[in-house]
Amino acid sequence: MKFRGILNDEIRHREVRLIDQNGTQVGIISKENAIERAKEAGLDLVMVAPNVRPPVCKIIDFGKYRYELQKKEKSSKKNQKIVKIKEIKMRPFVAEADYTSKINMAKRFLSDGYKVKFNIFLSGRERSINDIGKDMIGRISVDMRDAGDVEKTSGASGAMLYVIVVPKKS
Template identity: 40%
Template sequence: MKKKYENESLVNEYIKYTKVRLIDYLGKQLGIYSSEEALSIALNQGLDLVVISEKSIPPVCKIIDYGKYKFNQEKKAKEAKKKQHNASIKEVKMRYKIENHDYNVRLNQALRFLQAGDKVKATITFRGREVQHTNLAIELLNKMAKNLNEISTVQQIPTKDGKNITMILTPNKK
């Protein structure tokens, strides 16, 4: 019988190996047995014979309750998925002539994003002739990077992109 899924284990009579290394319910190695002998030992104990590792020679089988085993595998996979955090890029937009209070609001926004584990893209936009003042915008972005340097690092230095100047900050690893 073929397995339905890649992560599904072979169980009981579907194990077609001639010899298997057998491990009992408590984790003690019992030795190398034929699959028929191993299966009869497992069924006598009222448990299942499950292939744990097909890669070793001979394959490793364990005598366990397959229902509990499958439940625990799914539980571990769910926990691992919970712990993953996909860092997305959050954007903070401002103008180079920003007032002090507004700057602090943007700084706090960026701080919250970084503490949540997200990257921050700080963008300064220009209108019309304001493009002449790119040096002031770069100074403002460098000031933001300096204010956030304890919890972040600069991934991309301030660079001009059309009528915008952008900088990307990434959170420091904990």
């Protein structure tokens, strides 16, 4: 983000609430007086809160201020954690070996820190029998109990049911 900021003569308000270079609030003074004080200190008058009346301006070094903002933004981006979800597709009548391998794969994903979403697809007559999908979700929940916790399951039955499993908190 390239921050330009409003400083010195670009400020369009007659009066501003001034905070000096030491961080103490001077009060509401004219823009010209505030710019004069900033020039005497060899610094810039920067508008930090333009949406209030009168706007808040600080006497600071603009280059340093911009650097601090960029540093703060970078650290906030670094602290954001992106949660990745791995999806596993299944049918209600899956062979036992396939079911076991998909459960083991999901456990491996959970140990790597991913969330796992099991999608259970129902087709044709499978949709009319509600218990098939719910039984499958229950079976997955029981088998995944040691590796993770169920975060969310799908509501009413339809063509697709799902269950989201998150890693256990250690």
